[in-house]
Amino acid sequence: MLDVTRLRVIEAVARHGSVTAAAKELHYSQPSVTHHLARLEAETGAQLLQRVGRGIRLTQAGQLLADRAAEILGRIDAVDAELAAHVGLTAGRVRLAGFSSAIGSLIPRAVAALAETHPGLQIGLTDMHPPEALELLRTGKIDVAVVFRYDETEPEPSGVRLHHLLDDPLYLLSSGQGQRIADLRGAIWIAGCDRCRSHLLSLCAEEGYEPQIGYTSDDMVVMQTLVAAGLGVTTMPGLALRAHRADGIVASELPGSRRHVFAATYGEPPDPPATAALLAALADAAKLD
Numbered sequence: 001m002l003d004v005t006r007l008r009v010i011e012a013v014a015r016h017g018s019v020t021a022a023a024k025e026l027h028y029s030q031p032s033v034t035h036h037l038a039r040l041e042a043e044t045g046a047q048l049l050q051r052v053g054r055g056i057r058l059t060q061a062g063q064l065l066a067d068r069a070a071e072i073l074g075r076i077d078a079v080d081a082e083l084a085a086h087v088g089l090t091a092g093r094v095r096l097a098g099f100s101s102a103i104g105s106l107i108p109r110a111v112a113a114l115a116e117t118h119p120g121l122q123i124g125l126t127d128m129h130p131p132e133a134l135e136l137l138r139t140g141k142i143d144v145a146v147v148f149r150y151d152e153t154e155p156e157p158s159g160v161r162l163h164h165l166l167d168d169p170l171y172l173l174s175s176g177q178g179q180r181i182a183d184l185r186g187a188i189w190i191a192g193c194d195r196c197r198s199h200l201l202s203l204c205a206e207e208g209y210e211p212q213i214g215y216t217s218d219d220m221v222v223m224q225t226l227v228a229a230g231l232g233v234t235t236m237p238g239l240a241l242r243a244h245r246a247d248g249i250v251a252s253e254l255p256g257s258r259r260h261v262f263a264a265t266y267g268e269p270p271d272p273p274a275t276a277a278l279l280a281a282l283a284d285a286a287k288l289d
Contacts, residue, residue, distance in 0.1 A: 002043065004076065007069035009036040010048065014058055014066030040065075074140025093122035094274040097133040098146035101220060102261065104243030106165070107146060109288065110281040121274055129193050129218070134160060137266045143275045145264040146282065148237070150199045161269070162262040163279055165286040170199075170257040171241060173224065173249050174233045181254070182207045188214040190223050190234035200235055203257065224249055261286070 012022035013033070023033045041048050048062035058066060098107050103125070111123050128136070130147035137145045138157055148168065149156075156162065172181060181203055189204075189211040191197040197216075204211045214232055217223050220240040226232050228248035237259050241251055263282050265271055271279065 003036075003039075004073070006036045006040045006043075007065075007072060009033055010040060010058075010062065010066050011069040011073060013037070013056075014063065014069075017055075017057070019056065071139045074136075074138075076140070078140035078143065092120075092274045093124065094144065094272075094278050095124040095126075095142040096144045096146070096278065097126040097128045097136055097142045099129060099133070099148060100127055100218075101237060101240035101243050102146045102148075103127055105239045106282065106285040106288070110278070110285040113284065114278060114281040118274075118277060121277070123278070130195060134264060137264055140266070143265070143272070144278055144282075146261065147264050148195070148259045148261045150195070150202075150259050152199070152202055153195060156264065159266050161265050161267075163265070163283070165261045165263055165282060167258040168237045168239050168261055170235050170237055170254045170259060171251040172233065172254055173227045173236050173251055175227060175230050175248060175250065177250055179233070179250075179252065184211075184233055185209045186212070188212055188232040190215040190217065190226050190232045192216075192223065192234070192236075193218040196235070199259070203235065203254070220244055221246070 008026065009022065009028075012025050013019060016022050016025065019030055019033050019037075023030045026033070037049060044061075044065065046061040046065075047059050048065060049056045050059055096107070096111075107125070111125065114121065114123065124142075126133075126136075126142065130145070130149070133142070133145035133147055134156060136142045137160065146165070172179060174184075185207070189200065191200060191211075191213045196218075197213075200211060215226055217226075220236060221244055223234050223236065224244065224246035227234060228246050235254065236251070239261070245251075263279050265275060265279070270276070
């Protein structure tokens with residue numbers, strides 16, 4: 001049977017790419033880390049490490065085990081959180097990740113409401129794009145991910161359950177009145193994160209052209225500043241505009257264009273009490289938007 005301590009060692013080595021850094025994180029000596037790795041190779045019967053110059057790298061088998069170790073350790077941490085939550089909502093913790101415009105709008109309302117009703121509940125929050133947040137959710141490092149998707153976005157990983165919060169309208173940002181995507185074939189565009197960029201390409205493709213992207217940023221303040229300076233045009237969801245709106249921009253709603261915002265959980269229902277309480281708080285906060 002695989003030892004959890006040794007799984008933590010190979011996961012840390014894979015993440016840092018170094019025995020020294022893994023030993024420092026785990027508060028072990030380097031010989032202790034090396035011993036655990038040797039024992040893990042003996043237990044599995046597989047070569048997990050290769051010498052490369054003065055360092056090491058994981059073999060294919062080692063990388064496979066490290067990836068699975070991350071999932072196993074994440075699920076162990078999730079069980080700890082669930083057990084704490086089952087003691088009651090006077091204690092325990094729930095870990096949340098969300099994208100920036102949701103953190104700038106509905107998430108603080110939800111977290112504040114939850115802190116009022118359950119003051120003993122600890123809530124962790126991380127700012128993260130949907131693909132990375134879903135990976136943390138899958139590996140048990142968080143309990144809830146607030147994510148967005150467009151109609152053409154690829155399906156979420158198996159095991160992810162989506163709880164609909166709201167549909168967020170999309171706006172065209174420019175420095176002039178009455179502009180449409182069809183009129184901006186020759187414009188310089190500002191692209192956002194990968195998921196938003198993909199949707200921008202789809203919108204422009206519907207009008208028969210590929211946008212000329214001159215700037216890329218996932219910071220809504222930077223994007224609006226560039227538009228206000230007359231350096232380009234972009235699209236932006238309503239939540240982002242409510243979180244921050246710069247002077248000198250014109251926002252025109254794009255008819256029929258929406259991104260869908262969800263709270264995502266992983267695994268079969270029912271959700272642990274702390275997670276269920278957070279989902280309810282997020283749903284209540286979304287009704288105010």
